[in-house]
Amino acid sequence: MEGEKLRNALLSAVSHDLKTPLTAIRGLAETLERTKELPEDDRSDLARSIRVQADELKRLVSNLLDLARMQSRGVHLNKxxxxxxxxxxxxxxxxxxxxxxxxxxxxxxxxxxxxxxxxxxxxxxxxxxxxxxxxxxxxxxxxxxxxxxxxxxxxxxxxxxxxxxxxxxxxxxxxxxxxxxxxxxxxxxxxxxxxxxxxxxxxxxxxxxxxxxxxxxxxxxxxxxxxxxxxxxxxxxx
Missing domain, CATH: 3.30.565.10 (Histidine kinase-like ATPase, C-terminal domain)
Incomplete structure (x- = not known):
């Protein structure tokens, strides 16, 4: 029952929170692709926004994988x-x-x-x-x-x-x-x-x-x- 509870919580979290930066990255990339004559400043802002969303996605996935690894195998320290x-x-x-x-x-x-x-x-x-x-x-x-x-x-x-x-x-x-x-x-x-x-x-x-x-x-x-x-x-x- 505890395992099922954690799985349901994980699915709920992933479906909402990992989808958000992916949707943002796709939308920003499509804007860059379709708008050929954007001013340089606007292109830089869009590229920066994509990088920020990608960094957020990386943090989310890293936390998820690290916690799963630590719970299954423990924390191995290099002191x-x-x-x-x-x-x-x-x-x-x-x-x-x-x-x-x-x-x-x-x-x-x-x-x-x-x-x-x-x-x-x-x-x-x-x-x-x-x-x-x-x-x-x-x-x-x-x-x-x-x-x-x-x-x-x-x-x-x-x-x-x-x-x-x-x-x-x-x-x-x-x-x-x-x-x-x-x-x-x-x-x-x-x-x-x-x-x-x-x-x-x-x-x-x-x-x-x-x-x-x-x-x-x-x-x-x-x-x-x-x-x-x-x-x-x-x-x-x-």
Whole structure:
């Protein structure tokens, strides 16, 4: 019964949310094909729109395939020592087209210890969170990324000043195929946050979501601190 429930949810999500970018891409491409004398600026705008829709389709399919693989075989981590600032910077750079023109603020102490993580997977978590913020906040919103070390863990908080949470219990948004707005023009199959939780849990950490006052939302990620390897000092021979 649980498997049938998940299959029905998947079919419902795919039929609506994967069809949307495909329909948009086809319509935009037909416009380019049929209108031979479009001004260059209009052609560039259409091409840019096709790229944006294709990127969205790629994210949807990647989340779907990754979550299915993780649920069947578990998460296989390739851990190395990384700087949290570099991981955040890379995720922000990849998400820049989505987040524009929102104001992005970062507050990460320069002396944070290194983290032993699978950097591409942690970047994937942040990109999904940034994608979520871009979808559910206005273009005039501000997004803040801050972090620090506390006890035996490092925390990273991504918060916005958008409309806030659409449900009273934020935990339900981490369930597969659960969306804040079930019937909406906003693309997505409700897999992003479920994927985030799977990745963070595989690292021995936690992720939670809560509303901010007077409005907005905040994601908090906690990852365990390890013991970074000591860097041997080089000796100079006379």
């Amino acid at each position: 190395e020592w990384h700087s949290l600032s570099e991981i955040v910077g890379s995720a922000l750079a990849q998400s820049a087209p989505l987040l524009k023109p929102r104001a992005i603020r970062t507050n990460l102490p320069p002396d944070l210890p290194l983290l032993e993580v699978d950097a591409p997977l942690i970047e994937r978590v942040l990109i999904n969170i940034f994608d979520n913020a871009a979808k559910y906040t206005s273009s005039t919103s501000a997004i803040t990324v801050r972090g620090g070390a506390s006890g035996d863990s490092m925390y990273l908080v991504v918060e916005d000043d958008g409309p806030g949470l659409p449900v009273p219990d934020p935990e339900v948004l981490f369930e597969p195929f659960m969306r804040g707005q079930k019937e909406s023009s906003i693309a997505g199959v409700g897999l992003g946050l479920s994927l985030c939780r799977s990745i963070i849990a595989a690292h021995g950490g936690s992720i939670r979501l809560e509303g901010r006052k007077p409005h907005g939302a905040a994601f908090e990620i906690r990852l365990p601190l390890g013991a970074p390897p000591e860097v041997e000092s080089e000796t100079v021979n006379d």
